[in-house]
Amino acid sequence: MIDFEPSEEQALIIETVRAFAENEIRPLCREADESGAPPKSVVEAAHELGLVANALPEKEGGGGERSAMTGVLIAEELAWGDLAIALAILSPGLLGFPVADFGSESQRSEILPDLMDSDFVPGSLAMVEPRFDFDAMHPQTTAKRDGDDILLDGVKCQVPWLEGGRHVIVVAADEAGLAAFLLPRDIDGLCAEPELMMGLGGLPTVELTLSGVRVAASARLSASDADLRRMIDRGRVALAAAGVGTARASYEVSRDYAKERETFGQPIATRQAIAFKLADMAIEIDGARLLVWEAAAALDRGEDATRLARLAYDQTMRVALAVTDGAVQVYGGHGYIRDYLPELHLRNVAGFASFESLVLL
Amino acid sequence: MPINFELSEGSKLAQAHYHAVAVEKMRPVSRKYDLAEHTLPTEWVDYWWDEGRFAFQDKSAPTDGFITICLQAEELCWGDAGLYLRMPTPALGGSAVSSAGTSDQRTQFMSAFREKGGHPIWGAMAITEPQAGSDAAAIETTADFDPETEEWILNGTKIFCTAGEGASTADGGFIVVWATIDKSAGRGGIKSFVVMANTPGMELIGCEKKLGIRASDTATLRFDNCRVPKGNLLGSAEVRKKDPSKAGDKGFKGAMATFDASRPIVAAMATGVGRAALDFLKEELERQGVEIRYDAPPRELTAIERDVIEMEADLQAARLLTWRAAWMMNTGKRNNLEASMAKAKAGLAVTKITQKTVQILGPVGYSKKLLVEKWMRDAKINDIYEGTQQINQLIVARRILDYPSAMLR
Numbered sequence: 121m122i123d124f125e126p127s128e129e130q131a132l133i134i135e136t137v138r139a140f141a142e143n144e145i146r147p148l149c150r151e152a153d154e155s156g157a158p159p160k161s162v163v164e165a166a167h168e169l170g171l172v173a174n175a176l177p178e179k180e181g182g183g184g185e186r187s188a189m190t191g192v193l194i195a196e197e198l199a200w201g202d203l204a205i206a207l208a209i210l211s212p213g214l215l216g217f218p219v220a221d222f223g224s225e226s227q228r229s230e231i232l233p234d235l236m237d238s239d240f241v242p243g244s245l246a247m248v249e250p251r252f253d254f255d256a257m258h259p260q261t262t263a264k265r266d267g268d269d270i271l272l273d274g275v276k277c278q279v280p281w282l283e284g285g286r287h288v289i290v291v292a293a294d295e296a297g298l299a300a301f302l303l304p305r306d307i308d309g310l311c312a313e314p315e316l317m318m319g320l321g322g323l324p325t326v327e328l329t330l331s332g333v334r335v336a337a338s339a340r341l342s343a344s345d346a347d348l349r350r351m352i353d354r355g356r357v358a359l360a361a362a363g364v365g366t367a368r369a370s371y372e373v374s375r376d377y378a379k380e381r382e383t384f385g386q387p388i389a390t391r392q393a394i395a396f397k398l399a400d401m402a403i404e405i406d407g408a409r410l411l412v413w414e415a416a417a418a419l420d421r422g423e424d425a426t427r428l429a430r431l432a433y434d435q436t437m438r439v440a441l442a443v444t445d446g447a448v449q450v451y452g453g454h455g456y457i458r459d460y461l462p463e464l465h466l467r468n469v470a471g472f473a474s475f476e477s478l479v480l481l
Numbered sequence: 482m483p484i485n486f487e488l489s490e491g492s493k494l495a496q497a498h499y500h501a502v503a504v505e506k507m508r509p510v511s512r513k514y515d516l517a518e519h520t521l522p523t524e525w526v527d528y529w530w531d532e533g534r535f536a537f538q539d540k541s542a543p544t545d546g547f548i549t550i551c552l553q554a555e556e557l558c559w560g561d562a563g564l565y566l567r568m569p570t571p572a573l574g575g576s577a578v579s580s581a582g583t584s585d586q587r588t589q590f591m592s593a594f595r596e597k598g599g600h601p602i603w604g605a606m607a608i609t610e611p612q613a614g615s616d617a618a619a620i621e622t623t624a625d626f627d628p629e630t631e632e633w634i635l636n637g638t639k640i641f642c643t644a645g646e647g648a649s650t651a652d653g654g655f656i657v658v659w660a661t662i663d664k665s666a667g668r669g670g671i672k673s674f675v676v677m678a679n680t681p682g683m684e685l686i687g688c689e690k691k692l693g694i695r696a697s698d699t700a701t702l703r704f705d706n707c708r709v710p711k712g713n714l715l716g717s718a719e720v721r722k723k724d725p726s727k728a729g730d731k732g733f734k735g736a737m738a739t740f741d742a743s744r745p746i747v748a749a750m751a752t753g754v755g756r757a758a759l760d761f762l763k764e765e766l767e768r769q770g771v772e773i774r775y776d777a778p779p780r781e782l783t784a785i786e787r788d789v790i791e792m793e794a795d796l797q798a799a800r801l802l803t804w805r806a807a808w809m810m811n812t813g814k815r816n817n818l819e820a821s822m823a824k825a826k827a828g829l830a831v832t833k834i835t836q837k838t839v840q841i842l843g844p845v846g847y848s849k850k851l852l853v854e855k856w857m858r859d860a861k862i863n864d865i866y867e868g869t870q871q872i873n874q875l876i877v878a879r880r881i882l883d884y885p886s887a888m889l890r
Binding site: 121122123124125126127130189252253254255256257349352375378379389390392395396398399400402403404406407408410411413414417418421426427430431432434435437438473476 | 483484485486487488489492543545548775776777778779780781790791793794795797798799801802804805808812819822825826871874875877878879881882884888889
């Protein structure tokens with residue numbers, strides 16, 4: 121039976137995360153963007169909420185409550201506060217979910233308990249490559265057998281790389297398709313160069329060069345090509361949710377601004393040119409959110425969600441860009457000034473054309 | 482209940498049933514009645530009256546309530562939107578009687594639609610006038626009470642009355658007519674009246690020649706001292722003068738509330754037309770060996786793949802917004818904002834989708850050999866009737882800004 125009401129438990133999570141985003145994240149989003157790192161105190165406070173740990177397996181101390189639907193609800197709310205800080209807060213999942221799903225016993229016991237420790241431990245996943253024709257399903261980073269070992273070569277970018285992380289998962293192509301490897305950050309042949317991007321200033325990322333990185337075959341996660349394709353689908357749905365949150369933030373601030381800013385003696389919101397733009401924003405954001413929810417529901421039912429994830433992601437990409445650009449426009453000259461949020465939102469969502477697996481669920 | 486995107490068993494049965502009706506009963510005569518405008522589509526009308534309205538009787542499985550009605554609208558408009566509008570049903574007139582009438586009035590006016598046998602009858606609603614469309618409060622048709630006979634006397638002209646030919650001429654049907662009983666009261670003076678078919682003083686002037694939905698009779702009606710009994714007024718005769726300090730003119734608001742129920746259905750109808758075009762496009766591309774790659778990054782896709790994926794996303798967003806507005810009706814939540822969101826999104830989405838389909842298919846899409854060109858013409862009405870795109874934007878804007886109508890016009 122069709123229902124659009126979050127469960128009581130989900131409603132409580134939304135309420136908690138929304139309050140956290142409003143009180144803790146939003147006030148520091150500008151500072152994070154300009155300083156190049158998320159505020160430590162915020163990331164640690166978010167860690168105490170257990171948003172990722174709650175979805176990790178019970179066996180290693182997690183809550184065992186993995187749900188794509190709950191995940192997208194959380195991602196939207198956090199990203200409403202700030203996209204970069206949201207991705208930082210959720211980064212343990214980049215490591216935790218693949219290891220929980222595809223890790224060996226020793227990989228699980230090495231990685232998972234740390235992520236649920238009282239101290240925040242970030243995760244890293246190297247997916248995107250710095251090429252215009254990058255295709256997540258066909259990476260150019262290669263994994264080749266060399267005796268009992270595997271050699272990894274290639275270049276990755278947009279790899280979340282927060283302070284305190286000790287591991288990274290690298291996605292590469294081997295003879296069977298996609299493969300994923302768990303590496304220590306300090307392994308020989310791995311070079312991490314901090315990168316600067318148009319947006320996501322609050323999320324430290326690196327360009328990762330793998331030059332003959334030699335790993336034992338046991339470093340390979342048990343994920344098949346199909347498994348990793350599903351993981352990429354989950355990443356797209358999670359990112360889309362974050363895009364909806366960012367768009368909603370931009371829409372809300374521009375709506376409120378339009379009610380205050382006056383031209384010719386009246387608030388600009390009383391003009392159809394502005395009011396209709398805001399109405400379109402509201403409609404498109406709700407439409408995109410429902411596509412995200414539908415894709416998340418398909419994931420939770422264990423169905424192939426590739427198509428729905430694509431629809432949700434692409435729609436969100438278009439909507440978020442139009443909404444944040446529209447928000448800058450509603451603010452006029454002030455929208456171009458870094459004292460106000462729309463330019464930050466616009467820079468952040470412009471990256472959705474290249475983002476892939478910056479967050480998982 | 483948590484968030485759930487799976488239709489219940491009864492909804493799936495209804496969907497499959499109405500899809501089969503669309504395929505078997507509507508598509509075969511779709512072109513015929515597009516060409517033969519103003520001809521009663523007897524195959525379809527007789528089927529619906531004799532069998533169709535009783536055909537889906539399996540009410541044992543649980544449904545999704547109002548969403549199930551939207552599914553019926555989507556499937557049948559996937560079949561043919563013009564024929565859907567020509568179905569012998571109470572239609573919008575029924576919505577008005579249901580939302581504003583008493584239970585006695587519902588029995589009086591609606592029971593004929595449930596009786597077996599007889600001849601097909603229609604319900605309709607007449608609001609628009611030559612000088613008043615979107616601004617429904619500006620209507621000039623009057624209703625004056627004659628205390629001697631206890632009758633209301635209607636005078637005026639109504640245009641764009643969907644199903645107005647059938648509803649005004651087939652005995653047993655009716656038209657709900659909006660008229661003012663006190664012009665000085667503005668919106669507060671506007672009431673709705675049930676006028677039975679063939680009531681003396683109501684004259685069918687003719688039907689419009691239209692871009693699309695040509696199987697639908699869009700009537701012009703003249704009311705010249707047309708007398709209806711006192712009991713045909715829906716709602717109270719009390720006139721509430723405009724008073725911004727309280728939520729006055731409930732009569733007008735009550736009449737407008739009909740749209741909260743009808744807009745999700747219209748959005749579903751739109752979705753049906755858009756899906757007809759998109760389904761056909763995807764099948765044709767498949768026949769031509771063009772694959773849509775949902776797993777490839779957008780910049781790797783061909784222009785056609787990108788178009789199709791965007792059309793699918795827009796159509797699905799429209800459908801889900803529609804279902805949300807319908808679901809709110811099930812749960813008794815006020816859905817005025819969400820109904821307008823769904824209608825605005827669906828009307829524009831299917832206008833674009835059908836136009837894009839014609840473009841992509843080139844001469845095939847433009848030819849009358851197929852139905853694609855017809856779907857483009859049929860789709861456009863969805864961005865106009867039941868509140869234009871702009872009226873729905875206006876409603877959404879007022880709600881999200883928390884502005885009364887005086888602040889944003």
